Structure formats: C-alpha cells, structure tokens
Amino acid sequence: MITQNTVELYKSWFDNYVNQFVRQYPELAENIGIKADHSRKVSNEIVGIAENLKLNKEEVLLAETIGLFHDVGRFIQFVKYGTFSDSKSQNHAELGVEVLKENNILKDLSKEYQQIIYESILNHSRAEIIQDKNEKIIFFSKLIRDADKLDIWRLITEYYVVKEQKENKTLELELPDKDEISDIVFESIIAKKVVMKESMKTLNDFKLLQISWLFDLNFDYSIDRLYNKKYLDKIFETLPENLQISQVKEIVNKYFRNHNESFTY
Ligand SMILES: [Fe+2]
The missing domain is CATH 1.10.3210.10 (Hypothetical protein af1432)
Structure with missing residues (x-):
C-alpha cells in the first residue's frame, strides 16, 4: 500500500x-x-x-x-x-x-x-x-x-529569459554558445527523431534536442500542455533566424497540427 x-x-x-x-x-x-x-x-x-x-x-x-x-x-x-x-x-x-x-x-x-x-x-x-x-x-x-x-521546458525557458543577466553554464551543460548547428542534430530533428545526447556539440544543438523531445511525448495531454505553455515558441525565440531553423519550425508546426487541427505555430 x-x-x-x-x-x-x-x-x-x-x-x-x-x-x-x-x-x-x-x-x-x-x-x-x-x-x-x-x-x-x-x-x-x-x-x-x-x-x-x-x-x-x-x-x-x-x-x-x-x-x-x-x-x-x-x-x-x-x-x-x-x-x-x-x-x-x-x-x-x-x-x-x-x-x-x-x-x-x-x-x-x-x-x-x-x-x-x-x-x-x-x-x-x-x-x-x-x-x-x-x-x-x-x-x-x-x-x-x-x-x-514538461518541467525541463518550464525550467529552461525561464532560464533563457534571464540568461543575459544571470548566466548559468551548468544548465547549458557547459556547451559553447555559438551559432552552429551540427548536421547530425539537424538531420534527426527533420526526420522527427529525438536528437541523441551524444551528438550535441553546441548550445544550439542542445536547444534543438529539447525541441525534438516533442516527438517523444507519450500522452495527448502532454502535447496539449506543451502547446498551451508555448515552451517551444520560447526556445525558438532564442535560436538564430536562418533556413535550417525555419525548416525545423515547419516540422514542429505540422506535428502540432496533426495532433490538433486548431494548433498553429
Ligand atoms: Fe533526470
């Protein structure tokens, strides 16, 4: 009991x-x-x-x-x-x-x-x-x-807001904050696969890994909650605006829409 x-x-x-x-x-x-x-x-x-x-x-x-x-x-x-x-x-x-x-x-x-x-x-x-x-x-x-x-998304999106004033390298797993995105990371997210921890080389890779967790949610309720909390929007706001990132956004958008037609990104 x-x-x-x-x-x-x-x-x-x-x-x-x-x-x-x-x-x-x-x-x-x-x-x-x-x-x-x-x-x-x-x-x-x-x-x-x-x-x-x-x-x-x-x-x-x-x-x-x-x-x-x-x-x-x-x-x-x-x-x-x-x-x-x-x-x-x-x-x-x-x-x-x-x-x-x-x-x-x-x-x-x-x-x-x-x-x-x-x-x-x-x-x-x-x-x-x-x-x-x-x-x-x-x-x-x-x-x-x-x-x-769900709670890591809460934690890191709260962190990204204060990062400029209060950097915490531990939360970034000490990864270098440069613009690059590793090919293997990009390819796996485009294939709607969760990014492997071992393939991360930069902080952007880590952010994409966290976005790719969307593909690994087990319950509809969790997808709804992620969507309603706008955690992925908040991560995207911290990423560079380039072609690769817009492709990722498109994939995320479609994934949400397949789950619920009213979900737009
Ligand atoms: Fe853990």
Whole structure:
C-alpha cells in the first residue's frame, strides 16, 4: 500500500536530504535548489498527467513518488563532479536508485512497487524505454518521461529569459554558445527523431534536442500542455533566424497540427 501519508514522509525525507547538501556546500546552493525545485514540480506535473488519465488514487501516489525521486541522484552527481552532464560524470538515474536503496527509503512498499519506481527512474533518462514484461513499468516510465520533459521546458525557458543577466553554464551543460548547428542534430530533428545526447556539440544543438523531445511525448495531454505553455515558441525565440531553423519550425508546426487541427505555430 502507498498512502498520502507515505508520500508526505517521502517529501520530508527529500527536503532534509537536499538541505544537508545545501548546508554542506553553500556555494553550490543555487544549482542544488534548481534541481530540488525541478523534482517537486515534476511530481506535480506527473500527478496532472496521471489524474488526466483517470488513474486510481494509489497509482497517482506512485506516480507522484517517481516524480519526486526521479532526479535524486543529481545532488551527489553535482557535489562530486560539479556538472549535470552524465557523459562527463556518471549516470544520474543509476546514482538516484543507489541513493534510495542505500537509505532504505522504499522499505515499506511492496517489491512490485519498488521495482516500478526503480525501473521508471532508470528509464527516465534513457534514449528509449527498455522493454519489460511488466507493462506497469513501461507505463510509469512513459509518465515520468513526459512529466520530466514538461518541467525541463518550464525550467529552461525561464532560464533563457534571464540568461543575459544571470548566466548559468551548468544548465547549458557547459556547451559553447555559438551559432552552429551540427548536421547530425539537424538531420534527426527533420526526420522527427529525438536528437541523441551524444551528438550535441553546441548550445544550439542542445536547444534543438529539447525541441525534438516533442516527438517523444507519450500522452495527448502532454502535447496539449506543451502547446498551451508555448515552451517551444520560447526556445525558438532564442535560436538564430536562418533556413535550417525555419525548416525545423515547419516540422514542429505540422506535428502540432496533426495532433490538433486548431494548433498553429
Ligand atoms: Fe533526470
């Protein structure tokens, strides 16, 4: 059983866990705070999707837990390596599962719930969900992947607005901010494929990768929400105006319109 009370306990554990890092590394407080805030907002976002899909109370609570804990590995990653780039450090989803296991956080849950939470966390950052006989693992992995993307879009579009005054290289994965777009990145987005993290060389590549997440949303509700929040418009505003970018816009526009005729870009 997972109850409202269980989730409240997880939330206070999470607050304390984060505060320890802030106290120990006050100079890193800003980025720690950004990830803590992201975790809480992803748990709200995932509840929004789960309720829209009319899941039962327990399933909603399970989803909320996955949202709260999906990035729990980010804090150790950041204090140990000073980056949120997995390729420059360690896989943050695996780190997160270790943190939950070492602290015995999920001890009161059934083995099945524990497995769903661990596997969904591992799947959230993979290029694709790995196949599993347990359909619930696939389903909750889809939920967390959509919720995570929606809140990253919120976070980075808020950041791009203040970037001039308050640059944060960590949020840009330390990528160089130059006009170039890598061919492989452009080609994959034109093919409506999610850009592979490994192919990013510039900040523009990263922005295009974030735009390409549109093609990987699992639920209609998430596409509606992305559209209504205008996150992709806001990313496009930060990109150079050139032929490549207008082609990308056209692809995005069509994708939205195929989803809902009234969606224009
Ligand atoms: Fe993550």
